[in-house]
Amino acid sequence: MRQDFGAKPWSYPQPVWIIASYDEDGNADAMNAAWTGINDTTQVAMCLSSGHKTVKNILAKKAFTVSMADVKHVVECDYVGIESANKVPDKLAKAGFTVTKSEKVDAPIINELPMAIECTLVSYDPSTGHMVGEIVNVNADESVLADGKIDPKKLQPITFDPVNNTYVALGDVVGNAFKDGAKLK
Numbered sequence: 001m002r003q004d005f006g007a008k009p010w011s012y013p014q015p016v017w018i019i020a021s022y023d024e025d026g027n028a029d030a031m032n033a034a035w036t037g038i039n040d041t042t043q044v045a046m047c048l049s050s051g052h053k054t055v056k057n058i059l060a061k062k063a064f065t066v067s068m069a070d071v072k073h074v075v076e077c078d079y080v081g082i083e084s085a086n087k088v089p090d091k092l093a094k095a096g097f098t099v100t101k102s103e104k105v106d107a108p109i110i111n112e113l114p115m116a117i118e119c120t121l122v123s124y125d126p127s128t129g130h131m132v133g134e135i136v137n138v139n140a141d142e143s144v145l146a147d148g149k150i151d152p153k154k155l156q157p158i159t160f161d162p163v164n165n166t167y168v169a170l171g172d173v174v175g176n177a178f179k180d181g182a183k184l185k
């Protein structure tokens, strides 16, 4: 028997993205965003409420970075999702995060999170919160690389479980994309 749960914003696995931005005075902020994803092959799409300091910053600077939340920084990544720089301007320092300015876009990269997507703003609709960004670059610290490629086992990204409000670590490789299905062709 299957059970219906109604219209819910539920999906597995849901990303946990840490969106970092600068305000007009160059102060860095970051927020947690889980209602997000890759849009086409060159863009990211997110649903961000217009009241967030992050949104004001991105509209001012037309740029942001997206870091993957990881197992080592669960507390810090959750903190930036429950505190606003509207109220606590030194929120990032309280989280224990430090930043380096991206060389590609006018936004900070969080040093402690080893993989980031650097983006420019494409569009934002304040009525729906729908924001689209253009991917300018992806960078990753060499500590999470194997044979020159990003290794999820080293990166240890977490996912958001929207049903139980928990963070879940990614598991094992169980197949090869664009390949295993060929057995059934």
Ligand SMILES: Cc1cc2nc3c(=O)[nH]c(=O)nc-3n(C[C@H](O)[C@H](O)[C@H](O)COP(=O)(O)O)c2cc1C
Pocket: 029, 030, 031, 032, 033, 034, 035, 036, 047, 048, 049, 051, 052, 053, 054, 055, 078, 080, 081, 082, 083, 084, 085, 086, 091, 160
């Ligand atoms: C797990 C989690 C997921 C979240 N996802 C989103 C999201 O997708 N969109 C959004 O607008 N806010 C989301 N939030 C809330 C923001 O991260 C939060 O309001 C934050 O304090 C905004 O910070 P700021 O005002 O400094 O930008 C999420 C929070 C958590 C803990």
